[in-house]
Amino acid sequence: MTMKFFGFVAVVVVGILLLAATGDFPEWGDPHSPASEGQVSSFYIERTVNETKVPNMVTAVLADFRGYDTMFETVVIFIAGIGIIAVLRNFGDGAAHVPDPPEPDEGSDLIVRSTCRLVVPLIQLFALYVVAHGHHSPGGGFQGGVMLGASYILLALACGLPAAKRRMGERKAITLAASGIIIYAGWGVACMFCGGNFLDYASLDPLLPGDKAMARSHSMLVVEIGVAFTVTAIMFAIYSNLSTRGRLEKGL
Amino acid sequence: MIWQFDIIILVFMVVAAIIALRVKDLLGATLVFGIYSFLICLLWAEMGAVDVAFTEAAVGAGVSTVIMIATVFATARRSRD
């Protein structure tokens, strides 16, 4: 009870302080607020298309101007996935554990299984489209990767975890996650070999078709594919470990 | 930016957050939290942050609801508060 009381007092005090601070915020939607007037965001809005030929500013800023940020966010996702496996993964106690008999795509219901068979390829196709078309429309590596991972999760929910594990085993998932980061970082190192800085895509101009701006545009696609690999694998690894208490057997 | 639309979604969000935290059945709480995520996604689409809205629809409303449900099924479903 005392905890509740002190918690409430703390929340009220912090809330009043924050509400008092709202008076100093700029007006809602003010185009001349400090955040929108600043050099950086004006540069992003006005110069992105000249420098990278990518109409979607968010993708351009994400994968090119703030490439370091995105790379280490991807590493954080990878580390979180490895952490989940380290905390929860249970390899059983060796001989005492009898493996389940191999079951053919067992699942709840014929209708659910058939619908899943029909829908999963469509989801995966759309996810690939989202990754590839992130330059021109909302989307990119994170969204596409999550959708690809969600398609495997759907498979695991409808047909049982073994069916999904045959397509995306644990070893495969970790390899895929690591290879995503290696693609991202390797592309940055490739820039260094071509005489630029780390993740300075413009220096890859001799290797890629088009001029410097097109080289940056193409490099963004490569980097997004790397991000998508990592996110796909880690999302599925998170689900498969959490739904089975780390045993990776039956699933929900 | 339509402020009427904005305020309706924001009020729904506060309601959804309070319900998610008060329901004693954890499965219900998780599902109401999924609703909260969809509302926030709607709000972002309305603010012009389409990439963020897309991410939230895929991640916040999709995957995080699923992994929370997975945890609820792997542990206890009832909560005392």
Add this chain to the structure above:
Amino acid sequence: MEFLAAGFIEDHIVPKFNYWIYVILMMIGLYAMITKNNLIKKLIGMAVFQTAIILFYVSIGVKEESGIPILSHGQHHAIVDEGRPSEEVITKEKFANPLPHVLMLTAIVVGVSTLGLALAITQRIYISFNTLEEDEILDQLRRGGHD
């Protein structure tokens, strides 16, 4: 008194009502994190807190007359293919600020993977203590029997 309250609402709450609601959401999350007994409820509170912060960040980038931060096909064509200077084609006020969107996009995805890690630790706690209620876990810890 009534007049004062109405004036306060008109001067301080109405122009900044979204900021007020963000603060309310944030405080709901904080209160849940402090006082809730169940670990999953605490995590839901944490997620509410997190979304309130993300909401605040994204709303900084909004401009009154702005659309989405993606160039239309015509604008893209005019700059890339016809070579017109971008300052001429793009008006800054017509585009939402992309910088907060980028920062928060990655924050959401990282948020879900850290939520997954938190849920994994929750499951580990459940395996060890067979409960998710904080006070019961503390009781078991006080009685000993756990290393």
